[in-house]
Amino acid sequence: MKTASAGTVESMDCIVTASEADPGSGVTVQIAGASAARFGSAMRAAVLSVVSKMGITDVTLSVQDNGALDLVLQARTEAALERLKGGDVA
C-alpha cells in the first residue's frame, strides 16, 4: 500500500499521512493529538474539504496533530495527497 506524509511535529503543525485505499472504500480520517478533544469536528471538516477539492474519492488519512490551525491542516493534507499522487513515497 502506497503512503505519503507531510508536516512536522513542531508546535502548531501536524503530520498528515495519506494512504491509498481500494476503489469504492471511501475517505477515512483519523485524528489524534493536542486539539482532538475539543476541535475534532472542525479538524475533520478541514481535512475533508481538501480531499473533495482535489477530487479524491478513496483515501485513508491520519493526522497526528500538535496544535495546527485549519489552514495548516489543509496545507499539510494537500502536500501529503500531492506526494501520494506524484509517487513521492515516504
Next chain:
Amino acid sequence: MSINAVGRHLPDAIPGYGPVKPFQGAAARVPEGHRDGGRLRAVYGGKDKVLPDLKAAIAASGLQSGMTISFHHHLRNGDHVINAVVDACAEMGLRDLVLFPTALFGVHKKLIPHIKSGVIRRIMGSVNGPIGQLVSEGGMEDPVVLRSHGGRPRAVTSGDVHIDVAFVGAPTADRYGNISGVGSRSACGSLGYAHTDAMYADCVVAVTDNLQPYPISRISIPQHYVDFVVAVESIGDPAGIVSGSTQITRDPLRLLISRYASQLIEASPCFKNGISFQTGAGGIPLAVTAFLKDAMKRRNVKGSFGLGGITGYFVDLLREGYVERLLDVQSFDLEAVKSIAENPDHIEISADWYANPWNSGAAVNALDVVILGATELDRDFNANVNTEADGALLHGTGGHQDTAAGAGLTIIAQPLLRGRIPCVVDAVYSVTTPGEVVDALVTEFGVTLNPRRTDLVEACREAKTVPLVPMEELVDRAKKLTGPMDPVVTEERIVGVIEWRDGTVLDVVRQLTPRK
C-alpha cells in the same frame, strides 16, 4: 439548586463534600466565632522526641483509619515524605485516610495504588498529572476539594478542616523538634506552607534527614508545636526540590507578551516609589520582572517588597536595592534558599500570613501588582486555572485567588493560543478566580483591560505605549483563528469542588465521559 455570583448552577449539597455555600462575591463572606485549634497537650520533662522510624511515629501519633493527614509541598517534585508516610500507613493496615497536602506533584503518582486500594479515600488539595487524570475519570470515592494557598489555612484555622496528624518534612531538625528549612542537602528555604498545620494539628511529626543536637538555629517551626521527630535516610531528591539558576526566557513570543505587560505596569498608577509585586517563577512573569527592573532604573523608581514564591532573580532585586524586603512563602531556587538563610531582609512568612482572608490582614492585601497565568479567561474575565481544555482537573489553585483578590493590579499574561487551544472563550469551563478581581489580560495581541478598571483604561490611553485590544475583539479573533470547539462531555457526578478562598463554592468539576 442555586446560582452563585459567577452564574454557576450548584447543587445544595455534594456527596462526600456536604452542604454547598454558594460564592457571593470576592469580599462578601464575613466569618463569625473563634479560631479552631489543635488538641491541648502537656509535656512534663523529657529532652528527646526522636522515635526510631515512621511506623513508630504513626503509632505514637494515634493515627486511625479515616483520619486526616497533612503535608507541605516545599520539597516539590523531589519529595519522598508523602509517599513514604502513606506506604507506612498502608503497611500498618490503615485505610480511608484523607490526604490534605498543600499541593501534590508528579512524583506523587506513586500514591495511585493506595487510592485504588482504599488506603486513601479522599484528597483535599491540588491534583495534577496522573492523579488528576484518575480523579477526572471518576477514580476516587469523594470529590477533591480545591483550595487556594490562603483558602487552605482559612479552612484549618476556622475548623472547616481538622488535621489529625501533620507530617512535616524537615531539611534540618533537632532532637526536641525545632525545624528549619535550611542547612542540609535537602534545603528548601522557606517552610511557609507548613506553619499553620504545625500550629493546628492534633499531632505533629517532623521527618528529617538532617538530625542535629539541640537547639538548631534559624528555626522556622519551633519545638512547642512538634510532638515527634523521625530521622530517615532522605526526605527528598535535591534536584527535584529546588531548581538551579533561573534564566530569563529568550522565547520571542513570551518576551513580546512580557514587554506589553511591563508597559502596562509602567503606565498604571501603581508604578511609583514603594511599588510591590509578585511574579512567581514562570517564564513570562520572570521576564516581566526583568523589563520592570529596566523601567524602574530608567524612571528612578524604588520598590518596597517582592512577595510569594521567591527566585534568584528576586534575590538580585533585593541585593541591588530595587526592593527593600522579600516576603517568602516558598523558595524556588538555590539562590533563594541561600538568601533566606543569610539575609535578614529576606523574610519567611506562613501561608496564613501570606494569603488567608480570615485573619487580621494578609500580605497579599499590600500587593500592588501580580502577574499570573490561567488556562482560560472568559468575556467576564473569570479565570480558569484548574481544568485543561479537555475538562481534566490537572492544576491546583495555588495563590491565584489570593493574590488576584489582594493586588491593586492583577495581570494574567499568556499567549492567546497554546497550539490551537485559545485562552479566551465565551465562558470558562471552570471558574477558579472571579472576573471581579482580574484587571487585565496580556497576550501577543496586546493588552485587554477589564472595563471595570476605567482608571487603567485612562492611564493606558494617556501613556500611548500600550496596545489595547477590547475583550470582544480578542474573543472574536480567537474564534476566527481556532474555529468552533466541541463541547466537553461529562457525567453528572461531581469529582472536584473549587472553593473561593473564603470557603464558598465557585464551581464544580464533573467526571469526564470516556471518549470513543
Next chain:
Amino acid sequence: MSLRRTMLYLPGNNPNMLLRGHLFRPDGLILDLEDAVAPSEKDAARILVRDVLCRGEFGGCEVTVRINGMDTELWREDVAAVVPAGATGLRVPKVENPRDIRLLDEYLGEVESHAGIAEGRTAIFCLLETALGIWRAYDIATASPRVAALIPGGEDLTADLRTNRSADGTELATIRSLLVVAARAAGVDALDTVYPRVADDEGLRREVAFIKQLGFDGKSVIHPNQIPIVHDIFTPTEAEVEKAKRIVAAARDAAARGLGAVQVDGRMVDKPVVRRAEFTLSRAGLSGEVM
C-alpha cells in the same frame, strides 16, 4: 513610502513562525522558501506559504517571499504560487546579472496578468551575495522598475571574497558603502544583511548604529528579539524630531508666502535639509502630523 527598518525572515515550512511573525511588528516579512527550507520540503513549504499568504493576516507588515534562486528549477513554481496568493514583493537570492532581473520582470508580468493583478505590483528585492553581484549593483537595481531594494549577502558574500565575517564587520565595510551608493543612484532602498549572533544584543546594537550611519534604510532580521533593538536605533530621538518638525513647518510657511529661502533657528535651510527632515518625521511615524 513604507518604512523598511526591519524585515523579518520566517522559515517557509514553520507554521508557528509564519502565522505569528507579524505579531512582533517588524516593518516587513520575508516568507523564506530558500535557505530555511530543506530540499525535500520545498513542495510542502510552497503550499503552506501560499495558504498563509491567502489568509492575509499580517498586521501592517509589507509581505515578501524569498524564492529559490534563478539558477534552480524551483523559482518559476515559487513565483506562480505566491504572487497570485498575495505576495507584494519577491526577494531573489544570489542575483549577479541584470539579465536575470529582466527575465523575472517579464515572468512576473505574465503571472500578474494571468492572476488579474495590476501589472507591476510585485516588487523585487535583490540579494547580492557574490562579488560580481556587488560590482554590478547599479545595473541590477536599474534592470527593472520593479526593483525596490538592494541587500548585501552575509556569509556567502564573505566566502566569495575569500574572508569570513568578523565581529566588527571590517570585511563588509566597503561593500556596504558601495551598495548604498548604487542604491541611492538607482533610487532604491539599501537594506542590510542579517546579524547572525541572535543572543548578542549589544553587538547587534553596534552594527545597526554603524549601518544606519552608512545610510542604510533598514536591516534584515532573523530573530524577533532583534526587532525592538533595530527600531530603537532607527527611531529618531525627541530632539531630532522636534528640530525636523520646525524645519518642515518653516518650509511650508515659506512656500505658502511665496518665499524661496527658509530660516530655522536663525540659520538658512536648503532643500536637501528639508527633505531629510521630512524623512526623519516619517521614520518617527509622524509624517502626517505636520501636514
